[in-house]
Amino acid sequence: MDKKIRTAVIFGTRPEAIKMAPLVLELKKRAEFEPVVIVTAQHRQMLDQVLDLFEIIPDYDLNLMKPNQNLWSLTSEILMETKNIFEEVKPDIVLVHGDTTTAFASALSAFYARVPIGHVEAGLRTFNKGYPFPEEINRVLADAVSDLHFAPTEGSIENLLNSGIKEGILNAGMDNSYQDGRRIYKTGNTVIDALLYTVKKDFDLSYLGLREDLKTILLTSHRRENFGKPLENICDAVLDIIKAHKDIEIVYPVHLNPNVRDIVFKKLDGVERVKLIEPLDYAPFCALMKKAHIILTDSGGVQEEAPSLGVPVLVLRDETERPEAVHSGCVKLVGTNREKITSTVGQLLDDDNFYNSMKMAVNPYGDGLASKRIADIILSRFS
Numbered sequence: 001m002d003k004k005i006r007t008a009v010i011f012g013t014r015p016e017a018i019k020m021a022p023l024v025l026e027l028k029k030r031a032e033f034e035p036v037v038i039v040t041a042q043h044r045q046m047l048d049q050v051l052d053l054f055e056i057i058p059d060y061d062l063n064l065m066k067p068n069q070n071l072w073s074l075t076s077e078i079l080m081e082t083k084n085i086f087e088e089v090k091p092d093i094v095l096v097h098g099d100t101t102t103a104f105a106s107a108l109s110a111f112y113a114r115v116p117i118g119h120v121e122a123g124l125r126t127f128n129k130g131y132p133f134p135e136e137i138n139r140v141l142a143d144a145v146s147d148l149h150f151a152p153t154e155g156s157i158e159n160l161l162n163s164g165i166k167e168g169i170l171n172a173g174m175d176n177s178y179q180d181g182r183r184i185y186k187t188g189n190t191v192i193d194a195l196l197y198t199v200k201k202d203f204d205l206s207y208l209g210l211r212e213d214l215k216t217i218l219l220t221s222h223r224r225e226n227f228g229k230p231l232e233n234i235c236d237a238v239l240d241i242i243k244a245h246k247d248i249e250i251v252y253p254v255h256l257n258p259n260v261r262d263i264v265f266k267k268l269d270g271v272e273r274v275k276l277i278e279p280l281d282y283a284p285f286c287a288l289m290k291k292a293h294i295i296l297t298d299s300g301g302v303q304e305e306a307p308s309l310g311v312p313v314l315v316l317r318d319e320t321e322r323p324e325a326v327h328s329g330c331v332k333l334v335g336t337n338r339e340k341i342t343s344t345v346g347q348l349l350d351d352d353n354f355y356n357s358m359k360m361a362v363n364p365y366g367d368g369l370a371s372k373r374i375a376d377i378i379l380s381r382f383s
């Protein structure tokens, strides 16, 4: 094949960067591809942390993040800015990831530009429009305009088929050879590629000053549906847990979103055995997940990573688009009810049988080869 496949890879937030980085590295290794990395910088500092780790220098950096940005302006700016870049780059295919505003707006923009779209981490669903908000609709819309769907699990394939994707529209700009072929592929999730790349190096966490005589509970929370009262409940549960259990400390790398920070620092700053820290680089964060006795989180990515590390996870949400780890037993949904969070953590700390029943290493999300599969599939579709 003479002409390289010009592959625009677009991302903007921390989790997209972590999950697209292994794919960018894979495409860069292969002579058949000409990857063009476009970052919206929907996140700035938290994106740069990941770019540095994977040594990725974007070809285009839209630098869009604004303090406490809103969905309307972010969406419209991504649409306009990517239009200009697509006109300049003329990509053969655009790859977007997951369910952020960057993913949805870039996919829509590529559709308007009549460029074929590959959706990485396609097919996740809660089938509840407002939960998570706005991610459920972002991924439904990104799936609707995409041509190739890289689904992480059987469940996500089923969701795509149930969403009518099999019969869905085909991008008018696509080569005819695309039109009869498969559009949905099971690839595994590239998050496992990133995790395996990162955890193999043992990371010295001594700079965090964690107490060796205490068990570590790791907490992350940033979802929009949890802003306000639910996040206050989570913080109150932290206070209850700290009071009831003298042998633990809770470490919370606090997301940079001011809607999170205002509540968390007001409620928890200065509390004994509660460590509020800045978002960690991915390598120390992986090491901290590995070291943790229990993880409390509303993060999507952490729900996928922690099962591989064999750490019990309590999810601070009522619904999840990642049911595989729940079915396997190492992840439980506890929602944002103060008593429920406190009592389930208490049960994990006091009941060894219960703890051991959740402490199992399972890998429902992949084997570390998702990026290779995605590159192979694109190559096969273009050759």
Ligand code: UD1
Binding pocket: 013, 014, 015, 042, 043, 044, 045, 046, 047, 065, 066, 067, 068, 069, 070, 071, 099, 100, 101, 102, 134, 135, 222, 224, 256, 257, 258
């Ligand atoms: C976004 C995604 C969410 C994803 C999350 C991962 C949307 C609508 N939301 O939510 O799906 O789970 O990222 O973390 O796409 N900020 C900084 N520096 C940073 C990052 C954020 O200061 O590096 C602050 C800014 O004030 C920014 C705000 O956080 O305006 C919100 O960022 P935004 O991307 O709009 O929403 P997230 O809650 O981060």
Ligand code: UDP
Binding pocket: 014, 015, 018, 220, 222, 253, 278, 279, 280, 281, 282, 283, 285, 286, 298, 299, 300, 301, 302, 305
């Ligand atoms: N993460 C990180 N540093 C932190 C917290 C999380 O590197 O301080 C990583 C985590 O391992 C996962 C990703 O960020 O890969 C998840 O990002 P986030 O929770 O912000 O987004 P979500 O996955 O919920 O969309």
